[in-house]
Amino acid sequence: xxSINLAIKFGSNEIIIYRKGFGIIAKEPAYLxxxxxxxxIKVKATGKQAEKLFHSKSSNVTVYQPIENSEIVNEKMATIxxxxxxxNVIQDKFLLTHxxxxxxxxxxxxxxxxKLLKKVLHQSGVNRITFVQNGVCARANLDMDSHARIxxxxxxxxxxDISVMNDYNFDFGRMYFIGGADMDKSITSFIQDNHNLEVxxxxxxxxxxxxASLYDRDLYKTEYIGIDENNKFVRKDITANEVRVAIQNVYxxxxxxxxLVLDELPKDIVADIYHGGVIFTGGASCIAGLYExxxxxxxxxxxxxxxxxxxxxxxxxxxxxxxxxxxxxx
Numbered sequence: 001x002x003s004i005n006l007a008i009k010f011g012s013n014e015i016i017i018y019r020k021g022f023g024i025i026a027k028e029p030a031y032l033x034x035x036x037x038x039x040x041i042k043v044k045a046t047g048k049q050a051e052k053l054f055h056s057k058s059s060n061v062t063v064y065q066p067i068e069n070s071e072i073v074n075e076k077m078a079t080i081x082x083x084x085x086x087x088n089v090i091q092d093k094f095l096l097t098h099x100x101x102x103x104x105x106x107x108x109x110x111x112x113x114x115k116l117l118k119k120v121l122h123q124s125g126v127n128r129i130t131f132v133q134n135g136v137c138a139r140a141n142l143d144m145d146s147h148a149r150i151x152x153x154x155x156x157x158x159x160x161d162i163s164v165m166n167d168y169n170f171d172f173g174r175m176y177f178i179g180g181a182d183m184d185k186s187i188t189s190f191i192q193d194n195h196n197l198e199v200x201x202x203x204x205x206x207x208x209x210x211x212a213s214l215y216d217r218d219l220y221k222t223e224y225i226g227i228d229e230n231n232k233f234v235r236k237d238i239t240a241n242e243v244r245v246a247i248q249n250v251y252x253x254x255x256x257x258x259x260l261v262l263d264e265l266p267k268d269i270v271a272d273i274y275h276g277g278v279i280f281t282g283g284a285s286c287i288a289g290l291y292e293x294x295x296x297x298x299x300x301x302x303x304x305x306x307x308x309x310x311x312x313x314x315x316x317x318x319x320x321x322x323x324x325x326x327x328x329x330x
Contacts, residue, residue, distance in 0.1 A: 004090060006126075007102040007316035009134070010070040010117075012157035012179060015047075015082075016310070017089055018317040024310065026089045030067040032081040035060070046084045055202075069159050069177075070106050072116045082124035100128045104137045104316040106154075106161040107173030132319060133170045134312045135163030138281045140322070141315030142305060149272035150303075153258060154312060155284035157181050160254055162261050164273065168322070172265060176257050180284045183208055183247040190246035195236055197226025211240040212247060214289030255297045277301025281311040 005020035010030070017026040028047030031054055035042045044061050045053055054063040066074035066081055090099070101121060105114065118129050135152035149171070154161040157180040163173035187204035191197055203224055210222040218240035228234050258278070262270050277300055280290060285308035294302045305311040 004098055005100050005102070005320045007104065007313060007320055009104040009137075009313045009316060010067055012069055012159050012181075013065070014157075015067065015085060016313045017085070018313050019089070020317065020320050023317070024313060026085060028085060030081065031063055031065055032077050032084070033061045033063045034077075034080070036062060041080065043080060043084055046081060046088070070109060071113050072120055075116060075120060078120045079123045082120060086124055086126075099126045101126045101130070102316050102320055103129055103131050104134050104312050105131055106159060106175045107133050107135065107163045107170065108161070108175030132316065133163055133173065134161050134281075135165050135173065135279075136168055136170060137312045137315035137319060138279050138305075139165050139315065140168070140318045141311045142279065142303065143318075148276035149269065150276040151258070151261075151273050151278045153254070153278060153280050153282075153285075155179055155254060155280065155282040157283060160257065160282075162258060164261075164265065164269065166272075171269065172261075174257070174261050174264075176254075178250065178253060178257070179282070180205070180208075182250045183212075183284065186250055187243060187246045190242065191224075191226060191236075191238070194242070195226065195238070197228055197234055197236060199224060199226045207238055208243060208247065211238070212243050212287050213240040214244060214248070214251065214287055214293040215240070216244070217241055218244065218288075251293065255294075258298065274300045277303055279303045279305070279311075281305065281308045283309045285309075 007018040009016045013030055015028050015030050016024060019025045029051045031047060031050035033045040033050035033053045035044060050063055053061055064074055064077040066077035072078045114131060121129055134154045138152045138154065139150060149164065149166045152163050152165060158177060160176045160178050164171040184201040184204040187207055188199055188201050191199050207222060207224050211220055221237045221239040223235055223237055226234050226236055278298060280294065285304060291302050291304050
């Protein structure tokens, strides 16, 4: 039977779609902007354009974020959002009726949440759905030795997903509400306390993306604009070392959580992980110096993919060719 094979990842606040033979074809924030008149709903924007309307606080539209931390929080709006995104990337109406989808999800989503996610995707036009954990996808992306047991740490904007894989099988996992957004808030607080300026978390995120590093004494710097006590705009430099001081506590907390997960596991599995290693993925794994910092913290093989931000969705794309190997049922 003819079908279009897609892979999708629902991140902390982003939807990423991969199409077999094409690669990543969509990467959009999970926002939907509509106008509502009774039961009549008209879509005004999705993704990045809807997010802009959200931040502008437009009075003419209502902006929803119906998918948060990979979980459906508004079924009706999530269905509309997914339908619009799929129609935008698969514009041929005939192809829209022949969609199969590999769905990458955090390890902690329960059966109720997965059933709702499946329902929304079916209502959005997807025929067949296969769920697979983020960790399995990250492993698949690296084409690792199938017999090695490894840990995957996926650090997103709001959640960190820690899972243990054996071959393509999921062994164990935990999900924690900590991630890149906490780093942004730490930078915001640092600037206020040390530079006496107020900035938004969006400005702090831009600073983080520009110069964040886990190396000591890194004097590379960038400029930002803050507001002083007289409500005047002030340009100020901040060094990578200052940013490291601000965010290091968040990374240290994540490593504490990794060790908590290791403490929960049987000793023989931990021994396997010390041999197989830990893969770091997600946006917060892009930071310079993570490999060296993790080696000091964990003293085991550390793997940071060339594209950690997209490692999970690229792995899900590879698994489109390996469905017969997946032994995951929901």
